[in-house]
Amino acid sequence: MSSDVFKRFTNDDGKFKETLTIDVQGLLSLYEAAHLRVHGEEILEEALTFTVTHLESMGPKLGNSLKAQVSEALSQPIHTNLPRLVECYFGAVGLHFEPQQSRARIMTGKILSILNIVDDTFDAYATFDELVLFTNAIERSCDISAMESVSHNLRPIYQVLIEFLNELEDELKKEGKSDRIYYAKVEMKKWIKSYFKEAEWLNACYFPKCEEYMENAITSIAVKLIATISLICLEELIISKETLEWVTSDSSILRASSILSRLKDDIMGHHFEQQRTHIPSFFECYMKEHGVSKQEAYVEVQKIMENAWKDINTELVCPSQVPMFALEQAINPTRLTLSFQVNDFMNTKGGFKDSLLVAG
Structure with a gap:
């Protein structure tokens, strides 16, 4: 033509x-x-x-939804962008490259896709009132029976979430381990609740303190959710109830891993996010709270990240009741984030794709 x-x-x-x-x-x-x-x-x-x-x-x-669409298009045109499903695939392979971990690879790839959809929904496309109903439905039952209470616009997303959990439970049931789905639902509810907290801040034009921001952000970055799903899907390994309880706890290594991913995400994406209506990143919170420049905030972030790595290393070298394969699930999402320098292993701004091309 x-x-x-x-x-x-x-x-x-x-x-x-x-x-x-x-x-x-x-x-x-x-x-x-x-x-x-x-x-x-x-x-x-x-x-x-x-x-x-x-x-x-x-x-x-422009309105929030259209503004986000325009901003994303200007940053990364469709023709030059790696499809998100492909990015999810590479993310899942990066987390579970072992041949015998096919189930973990498949389910992790699916949750990475869902993370993208929910993130965009909360950030740009849903109204606050719609998010109230959506979050209440997840917190109340995390079941398909609650879908009638969700607004029509968000029902497809709610259904995707529930169908994922049902599929995960069916997979675990094949080995008589369907009780593990409890831990996935616990973390799913925490994650959605943390996203809603950000929506509340945005709706109220609230500027959180650094500590308040980070307490919520270490959940919204979804490292614990990914680690939990990864762990319960592992095959050919004996996983005790104590280990399953650990992955949904506030352990030092999970917290440190989440901090690293959260701050790396803010380093890579805070400028882009502030071009649209969005909650402040840790940079903005720190600059406002301490009255410092962006460069000074960056220096502080680097210190926090270095300390987080020390916390992780301490957990890895000290004797622990938690098996090493479980500890690996806690830090692998962050390793992937730092390797590809993107948020949630995907980046609408091209970082993931560019890293793959360089690596190739």
Whole structure:
């Protein structure tokens, strides 16, 4: 198909019509199409310049959902982005590369996909009232029977969550270990509750203190949720009740691992997140609370991360009732985060894909 088809969007002087800026979705479509240009297609070069200029200027005036969509598109066009499902696959393989851990690999890949969906929903697409109903349904029963109380817009997401838990339980039941699903549900509820806390802060325009932010953030980063699902899915290993209780506790290594992932995420993504309506990152919290510059906050973050690694190393070298394979589940999500320098092992801004290309 010739790029001349885009001439219908131009005036007699060859310039793109200003009326195109009225339709934001149409402008986004033109922007994405421009990324398929080849050498010599000047009209698509002009289309790219035109759409970028107008999308950037209209960003602050848009509603949260549309603003997030525009910001993400400008940061990473669809054509140049690695599909999220592929990213989830690589994340799952990174966590469970052993051939015998097929079940853990499959279920971890699925929860990584769900993390992305829920994160986007809470951050950009759902209203606060919808999130209230959604969170209440999860906390009350974490069961399909509560779906009627969820708003219609969020029922598909709620259903995905419940179907994942049901599938996980069915898989565990094959080995007579369906009781382990309890621990996954415990962490799922904690995780959703932490996301809702952030939604409450945003809705109230509340600026949390550093300690308050971190106490919630070490749950919202989902390291414990991923570690729990990873652990209960491991095959060919004897996992005691004490170990299962440990993974849902506030142990030093799980806390330190979560802090590392949370702060690495803030380092990589806080500038992008602040371009849309979003709660402050640890950087903003620290700068406001202590009256320091961004660079000074960064130095403090590095110190906190170094101390977190020391906490992890202490747990690894000291005698413990927790088996090493369980400790590995606590730190592997963070290892993956630090290796690929992205949030939740995926990044709509291209970091994961770029790291894979460099590694290859």
